Amino acid sequence: MVSQSSNLPLVSRCTVFPDRESTVPDLKLSVSDLPMLSCHYIQKGCLFTRPPLPAAELVSQLKTALSQALSQFPPLAGRLATDAEGYVYIACNDAGADFSHVYGGGIRVRDLLGSADGDVPAEFKGFFPCDLTVSYEGHFRPILAVRVTELADGVFIGCAVNHAVTDGTSFWNFFNSFAELSRGVRKVSRAPDFSRESLLISAAVLRLPEGGPKVTFDSGAPVRERIFRFSRESIQKLKAAVNNRKLEGGIDIAELMGKHSNDTLKNPDGKLTPLAWLRSAVSREAPPPVVAAEISSFQSLCALLWRGITRARKLPASKTTTFRMAVNCRHRVEPKLEPLYFGNAIQSIPTQVAAGEVLGRDLRWCAEQLNRNVVAHDGDTVRRYVESWERDPRCFPLGNFDGAMITMGSSPRFPMYDNDFGWGRPVAVRSGRANKFDGKISAFPGRDGNGTVDLEVVLAPDTMAALLSDSEFMQYVSISS
Template sequence: MASSSPFFHHVSTCIVKPPPQPRTQLNLAPFDLIMLSFHYIQKGLLFSNRLMPPLTIADVVDRLKTSLSAALAHFYPLAGRLVTEEARDEKGNVTGIYLSIDCDGQGAEFTHVVADGITVSDVLFSSTDVPSVVNSFFPYGRTINYDGHVLPLLAVQLTELADGFFLGCCFNHAVGDGVSYWLFFNAWAEIARAGGVAVELSRSPVHDRWFIDDQKAPIKLPITEADKFTERFPTPLYRERIFHLSAGSIARLKAIANHDGMTFISFLQSVCALLWRCITRARRLPAEQNIRCSVAAQNRARLNPPLSPDYFGNCVYPISTATTAGELLAHNLGWAARLVHERVARHTDDAIRKAVAAWSAAPVIYKLNVHGPFTVMLAGSPRFDVYGCDFGWGKPVAARSGAADKFDGKVTFYGGREGAGSMDLEICLEPPFMRALEEDEEFMNVVSPPLELQEMDDFRHALVENSQSS
């Protein structure tokens, strides 16, 4: 729901339903079930009135609701709820539970709030850190995915600003991953651009869940009580900043990582290695401390045969590279990048199937502290089409996320607004570690200085271009 902050005024909340469809039940697959104790995905887009055609907020709300209803017809599981069925033995004793999505069209939540006096510039340029007010642009706070039994699997909040608005979504992570999230968001925008009516999507979701060896039977979790496998963590203390990497700086970083004639280190692996080294140095860990770099690896294309890129569900798995703080910092960037590359290269169809088979033999629900205190966790992707989400009023000026699944060492990748291979890094670190990172020469030589001034110049330039073409 809307924030209780005095700056925020609740206007309305309603349930948006899709056109009726036959009721179905969708069994959760292994990659879905492991997410039950994580938070809803919280991502959203910032729009400026100055870059939009003349529209009233009533026009915006009406188009969003109408197009959301049409989008849910394509993404029908998002309009359902999670359900649990008990498994019993021949004596009637409960031996476990089955979880699925009841695709019954109950609908998604849509909330409209007004943020008095808050401007687009306040969101982008108020300080070096992402302002805490951004967390209030999302409903549900740090709600865990298991709560999708009683809460909608999708909740949208339109926050009206003084000179624009923010469109934030809470998307149950047991229903889908980041690929699925942006597939939905882009489809919703595509329908809105068409006036909110039903259209044939350029990319339609594939809803059949992936089970190892095509085993479609529901998976029994050998647990009888939800509090035995879910956990609710208090909000940790961290600072959050957005750092920008231009295409040129990433290309130079890749060239450094591919030293001595190597050519196989990718752009993304080079950035991962940089972040691992610099955050480890900022933490000032003892040389013998074991550390990890965990990457949320996308599995769709790695499976054989590959899953459709439009597979709607979870198909992501964390893979980790380990060493000691001393070893990592004693070697150069290329050494760290090679470690990351070798671990990614081992993440093949065979490795994925073995991991899923092992999990299926002894199912476990991952918890937020699974990564450990000395880990750098890398998620998101610069390949997601974030800035292609045009609802008919132009390109967003920025993407931001809520408080969900954030902790010290969490890094989320976004593509840069200018495209062309640039990227933004959303980094969460404890305050002393962030201060050290801001002073780290290796890191600050790669990021574009200073981020706020560059964004402001880009934003002002876009405003001038828009006014001249009007």
């Protein structure tokens, strides 16, 4: 195994400024942004084979593209600021982003695509700037940092972005735009929306401790991390099993992998079945035939993971387990936010069930519990979440506090592989150490598309070992690496 890349030599480091002066006003942080001040910066990046140009030319090209991208995304070149009343906002002041170039000539791409024990190689952790940086520090550190790691036969481009400034949707829109500009596109195809007129903007003030908040979990606790890959065929098989039907050919599941677009509990005529069932239950007439709800592929996958991890943790039957999912609220609020609204527009939905029920019921039942909560998270629910936060402004408590929590983040719908900087698509997408703890899961699209999904799973070492021996879970895994 190659040496830890955290000690790779620094070739150069500088501040990159926007190539045009910002015209975007200061942006107030929303009730979805502010809770993230206690979270680490988002760390995501792409692994590429060797670009067909010298390292110096590559670095120069990327700096130019980043400068252009910062003009399209002025908040990323700014800093956080807190006014006299306690409101936190983004000062779009063109202070610039951090850019570094490190040399890892002893590391090959194949070294990074697997390790002897199958876990994600630790080398990735050193490919990211702002390691374990808390988002509050954006008051005096760059909001965005980019690191280019030169490898023996490839390159890794890693980005760290303040989590109080972006969610996954905003992050990947920036990354995609950065790649577009690198390959010579003059104007990005998906311009961000910086509006701040929605119910997410509040008059409530988040009171922070002196020196800022800290992360709410132990960043140094031992964990193992693996990528579990699920092929299109495997997911079709799982979804058919959850929906208690035979697998039929020609199923188009690509559009079923989102966490929100198809997470609706419907019967064939498009009406929600729970209300119809409740009405019939209180009617004097005989209830109509029950039409089974269609469980989405992603919910089927989450249910499989929920059961596998719960079994691996060997929890008492009475122990309450929590499966937490992040949902995109852009289309849930009224009036709707723009799809490319820049900032955090997510809320976290917890589903809580006793361990005995998670394991004593079947996969479909577990998936139905997740489905019910996602369906119920409409505009009124978003508003109630906002009102609850306004009554008690607080940072988001991220972690596994009772040993029975799972947190699902990211999305297989994010365009992570739509990043051609001028020499082809990535061979892999990976993340750093940020916001990782026992039970943190991130969903990525598979590189070959077509409905494949990669789950980045972080677990305590003994839990991971038990999950790898779980026959129900592993029968659907195509590759574990």
